[in-house]
Protein backbone atom coordinates (compact mmCIF):
# COMPACT_ATOMS: atom_id res chain seq x y z
CA UNK A 1 0.00 0.00 0.00
CA UNK A 2 1.40 3.38 -1.05
CA UNK A 3 1.35 6.46 1.17
CA UNK A 4 1.89 10.13 0.43
CA UNK A 5 2.81 12.16 3.53
CA UNK A 6 2.25 15.92 3.73
CA UNK A 7 4.45 17.94 6.14
CA UNK A 8 5.10 21.57 7.11
CA UNK A 9 7.43 21.29 10.11
CA UNK A 10 10.07 19.23 11.94
CA UNK A 11 8.49 15.95 10.83
CA UNK A 12 8.68 13.91 14.03
CA UNK A 13 5.35 12.26 13.16
CA UNK A 14 6.68 11.50 9.66
CA UNK A 15 9.77 9.95 11.32
CA UNK A 16 7.51 7.83 13.54
CA UNK A 17 5.61 6.58 10.49
CA UNK A 18 8.86 5.73 8.66
CA UNK A 19 10.19 3.89 11.75
CA UNK A 20 6.98 1.93 12.39
CA UNK A 21 6.83 0.84 8.76
CA UNK A 22 10.46 -0.31 9.11
CA UNK A 23 9.77 -2.23 12.35
CA UNK A 24 6.53 -3.79 11.04
CA UNK A 25 4.04 -2.02 13.36
CA UNK A 26 2.46 -0.61 10.23
CA UNK A 27 2.00 -3.52 7.81
CA UNK A 28 2.00 -3.61 3.99
CA UNK A 29 2.93 0.06 3.69
CA UNK A 30 5.47 2.17 1.82
CA UNK A 31 6.03 5.92 1.88
CA UNK A 32 6.12 6.72 -1.84
CA UNK A 33 6.31 10.51 -1.63
CA UNK A 34 6.70 13.32 0.90
CA UNK A 35 5.26 16.72 -0.03
CA UNK A 36 5.90 19.95 1.90
CA UNK A 37 4.27 23.38 1.56
CA UNK A 38 7.44 25.12 2.83
CA UNK A 39 11.12 24.46 3.48
CA UNK A 40 11.15 22.29 6.61
CA UNK A 41 13.15 19.59 8.40
CA UNK A 42 10.50 17.02 7.45
CA UNK A 43 11.92 17.12 3.91
CA UNK A 44 15.41 16.31 5.26
CA UNK A 45 14.05 13.30 7.15
CA UNK A 46 12.49 11.98 3.92
CA UNK A 47 15.71 12.50 1.94
CA UNK A 48 17.67 10.70 4.66
CA UNK A 49 15.41 7.70 3.95
CA UNK A 50 15.69 8.00 0.17
CA UNK A 51 12.04 8.94 -0.14
CA UNK A 52 11.11 11.16 -3.08
CA UNK A 53 10.23 14.71 -2.01
CA UNK A 54 8.39 17.63 -3.58
CA UNK A 55 8.06 21.20 -2.28
CA UNK A 56 4.91 23.01 -3.45
CA UNK A 57 4.89 26.56 -2.02
CA UNK A 58 1.80 27.13 0.10
CA UNK A 59 -0.88 29.35 -1.39
CA UNK A 60 -4.07 29.17 -3.41
CA UNK A 61 -2.63 26.83 -6.05
CA UNK A 62 -1.31 24.27 -3.59
CA UNK A 63 -4.22 21.78 -3.87
CA UNK A 64 -4.30 21.94 -7.68
CA UNK A 65 -0.55 21.40 -7.95
CA UNK A 66 -0.76 18.55 -5.45
CA UNK A 67 -3.56 16.94 -7.45
CA UNK A 68 -1.31 16.92 -10.52
CA UNK A 69 1.60 15.08 -8.87
CA UNK A 70 -0.13 12.45 -6.72
CA UNK A 71 0.38 9.10 -8.47
CA UNK A 72 -2.78 7.10 -9.33
CA UNK A 73 -1.73 4.12 -7.20
CA UNK A 74 -1.79 6.02 -3.91
CA UNK A 75 -3.84 4.32 -1.19
CA UNK A 76 -3.64 6.95 1.54
CA UNK A 77 -2.69 10.63 1.93
CA UNK A 78 -1.43 11.31 5.47
CA UNK A 79 -1.26 14.86 6.92
CA UNK A 80 1.53 14.74 9.51
CA UNK A 81 2.01 18.22 10.98
CA UNK A 82 0.70 19.81 7.75
CA UNK A 83 -0.55 23.39 8.12
CA UNK A 84 -2.18 24.31 4.81
CA UNK A 85 -5.92 23.77 4.25
CA UNK A 86 -6.74 21.47 1.30
CA UNK A 87 -9.41 22.70 -1.13
CA UNK A 88 -12.91 21.10 -0.92
CA UNK A 89 -12.62 19.71 -4.50
CA UNK A 90 -9.38 17.94 -3.60
CA UNK A 91 -10.94 16.50 -0.43
CA UNK A 92 -13.92 15.28 -2.47
CA UNK A 93 -11.67 13.67 -5.10
CA UNK A 94 -9.78 11.74 -2.41
CA UNK A 95 -12.74 11.18 -0.04
CA UNK A 96 -11.99 8.44 2.55
CA UNK A 97 -8.30 8.39 1.55
CA UNK A 98 -6.99 11.42 3.48
CA UNK A 99 -6.27 11.38 7.23
CA UNK A 100 -4.85 14.00 9.59
CA UNK A 101 -3.43 14.11 13.10
CA UNK A 102 -4.75 16.96 15.26
CA UNK A 103 -2.92 17.96 18.48
CA UNK A 104 -6.03 18.13 20.67
CA UNK A 105 -9.31 16.39 21.41
CA UNK A 106 -11.92 16.81 18.65
CA UNK A 107 -14.52 18.05 18.15
CA UNK A 108 -14.06 20.46 21.09
CA UNK A 109 -10.69 21.98 20.11
CA UNK A 110 -10.84 21.98 16.34
CA UNK A 111 -11.48 24.35 13.47
CA UNK A 112 -9.86 27.43 11.96
CA UNK A 113 -6.88 28.77 13.94
CA UNK A 114 -6.77 25.70 16.21
CA UNK A 115 -3.31 24.44 15.31
CA UNK A 116 0.12 24.05 16.94
CA UNK A 117 0.78 26.19 20.03
CA UNK A 118 -2.52 28.09 19.52
CA UNK A 119 -4.54 25.02 20.46
CA UNK A 120 -2.40 24.25 23.53
CA UNK A 121 -2.83 27.88 24.70
CA UNK A 122 -6.59 27.58 24.20
CA UNK A 123 -6.73 24.33 26.20
CA UNK A 124 -4.82 25.87 29.13
CA UNK A 125 -6.79 29.15 29.03
CA UNK A 126 -10.03 27.16 29.08
CA UNK A 127 -8.77 25.40 32.23
CA UNK A 128 -9.45 22.05 30.55
CA UNK A 129 -8.99 18.89 32.67
CA UNK A 130 -7.63 16.92 29.75
CA UNK A 131 -6.07 17.14 26.34
CA UNK A 132 -4.78 14.63 23.81
CA UNK A 133 -4.54 13.92 20.09
CA UNK A 134 -6.99 12.86 17.38
CA UNK A 135 -6.55 11.06 14.07
CA UNK A 136 -9.47 11.75 11.72
CA UNK A 137 -10.50 11.61 8.08
CA UNK A 138 -10.08 14.90 6.19
CA UNK A 139 -13.15 16.45 4.61
CA UNK A 140 -13.89 19.94 3.30
CA UNK A 141 -14.96 20.92 6.86
CA UNK A 142 -11.77 21.73 8.88
CA UNK A 143 -11.25 19.05 11.58
CA UNK A 144 -14.85 17.77 11.04
CA UNK A 145 -14.09 14.40 9.42
CA UNK A 146 -14.93 11.08 11.11
CA UNK A 147 -12.65 10.32 14.06
CA UNK A 148 -10.50 7.19 13.55
CA UNK A 149 -8.72 7.16 16.92
CA UNK A 150 -8.07 9.58 19.77
CA UNK A 151 -6.51 9.37 23.23
CA UNK A 152 -6.34 11.87 26.10
CA UNK A 153 -4.34 12.53 29.24
CA UNK A 154 -5.10 14.51 32.40
CA UNK A 155 -3.84 18.06 32.67
CA UNK A 156 -2.27 18.89 36.04
CA UNK A 157 -2.19 22.34 37.66
CA UNK A 158 1.53 22.61 36.83
CA UNK A 159 0.99 22.08 33.12
CA UNK A 160 1.80 24.86 30.64
CA UNK A 161 1.10 25.02 26.87
CA UNK A 162 4.67 23.77 26.36
CA UNK A 163 4.33 20.73 28.67
CA UNK A 164 0.92 19.96 27.15
CA UNK A 165 2.52 20.07 23.67
CA UNK A 166 5.15 17.53 24.77
CA UNK A 167 2.54 15.17 26.26
CA UNK A 168 0.42 15.51 23.11
CA UNK A 169 3.41 14.54 20.94
CA UNK A 170 3.88 11.36 23.00
CA UNK A 171 0.23 10.43 22.40
CA UNK A 172 0.56 11.23 18.68
CA UNK A 173 3.53 8.87 18.30
CA UNK A 174 1.48 6.14 20.01
CA UNK A 175 -1.84 6.44 18.14
CA UNK A 176 -0.80 7.54 14.61
CA UNK A 177 0.78 4.16 13.57
CA UNK A 178 -2.20 2.27 15.07
CA UNK A 179 -4.68 4.48 13.20
CA UNK A 180 -2.79 4.18 9.89
CA UNK A 181 -2.63 0.40 10.28
CA UNK A 182 -6.38 0.34 10.97
CA UNK A 183 -7.25 2.38 7.88
CA UNK A 184 -4.75 0.66 5.56
CA UNK A 185 -5.28 -2.92 6.66
CA UNK A 186 -8.80 -2.64 8.07
CA UNK A 187 -7.56 -3.86 11.44
CA UNK A 188 -10.06 -3.39 14.23
CA UNK A 189 -8.52 -1.92 17.35
Ligand SMILES: N[C@@H]1O[C@H](COP(=O)(O)O)[C@@H](O)[C@H]1O
Pocket residue numbers: 008009010011012013014042080081082101102103115116168169172
Ligand atom coordinates in the same frame (compact mmCIF):
# COMPACT_ATOMS: atom_id res chain seq x y z
N1 LIG B 1 -0.38 19.73 13.53
C1 LIG B 1 0.52 19.42 14.62
O1 LIG B 1 1.79 19.95 14.39
C2 LIG B 1 2.76 19.15 15.08
C3 LIG B 1 3.80 18.78 14.05
O2 LIG B 1 4.85 18.08 14.59
P1 LIG B 1 5.89 17.31 13.63
O3 LIG B 1 5.28 15.99 13.23
O4 LIG B 1 6.19 18.18 12.44
O5 LIG B 1 7.08 17.12 14.52
C4 LIG B 1 2.00 17.93 15.61
O6 LIG B 1 1.72 18.09 16.99
C5 LIG B 1 0.72 17.94 14.82
O7 LIG B 1 -0.41 17.42 15.50
